[in-house]
Amino acid sequence: MSAKPRGVPPELEEMIDSWAAIPAFIRDRYLTVVAANGLARSVSPSFHEGVNLVRSTFLDSDVLHTSPHPRLIAEHVAGTLRxxxxxxxxxxxxxxxxxxxxxxxxxxxxxxxxEEAVPGEQDTFTFPHDIVGALTLGYQQLSIPRHFDLTLVVWRPADEPSRTALAELAEIASGASEA
Structure with missing residues (x-):
């Protein structure tokens, strides 16, 4: 097994933690979440530190079983790993x-x-949520300069109902972190 990735620079963790209304996490080159803010963790159990997004999608979660488009999700995640x-x-x-x-x-x-499966064919995903209902979110992946192995993933609401639900979830998540 190769060496573990270096830690996330504290300034990057501080940055994503300061985004109380924006779900964000940092993943390594193996698609393992290495840092996540509270709102990202509230959106999905897959967005917790230490969770490998590929394993979570295919082995540990109901993502493929509950999605109306499991083939698209499978192709997207495999394409992102590729x-x-x-x-x-x-x-x-x-x-x-x-x-x-x-x-x-x-x-x-x-x-x-x-081999034709590539990420980007689908950049919005619907996350079921017990408290605020379904969240349809799109994302951007951003390379982090000087940290070639790390990628910042930032989520945004794809529609008005999701914007409202995400704002409600952010309020709940910030209240939980203050308690």
């Missing part, structure tokens, strides 16, 4: 993720083998 692999050198951790998921998930194996 894109990361194209920007970074392959190593044991990449190989382990791909081997593990290819063996455990036919959906991952099919999406991984579809």
């Amino acid at each position: 894109e990361s692999l194209s920007r970074h050198e392959s190593d044991g951790d990449f190989e382990q993720i791909v081997e593990e998921l290819s063996a455990a998930s036919t959906q991952f194996a099919a999406a991984w083998n579809d």
Whole structure:
């Protein structure tokens, strides 16, 4: 196994933590969340530090089972991993993720083998939420200068009902962090 990624610079953690109304997290090249703000953690259990988004999508969650478009999500996540692999050198951790998921998930194996599957075909996702209802959010991924292995992911509401629900969730999340 290769070395663990270096820690997230404190100034980046402080920056995303200051965005109380914007769900944001930082992921590494293996698509593992390495830092997340409170609102991102409130949006999805997948957006917690230490969660690998690929494993979470294909093995640990109901994302594919509850989505009206599981094939699109599978292709998107596999394509994002493929894109990361194209920007970074392959190593044991990449190989382990791909081997593990290819063996455990036919959906991952099919999406991984579809070389035309690319991220960006779908940039909005709907997250069910027990308290505020469904949130339809779009995202942007931003490379972090001087930290080539890290990517900032920032979410935004895709429609007015989601904007209202996200504002309500942000208020709840900020109240929980103050308690």
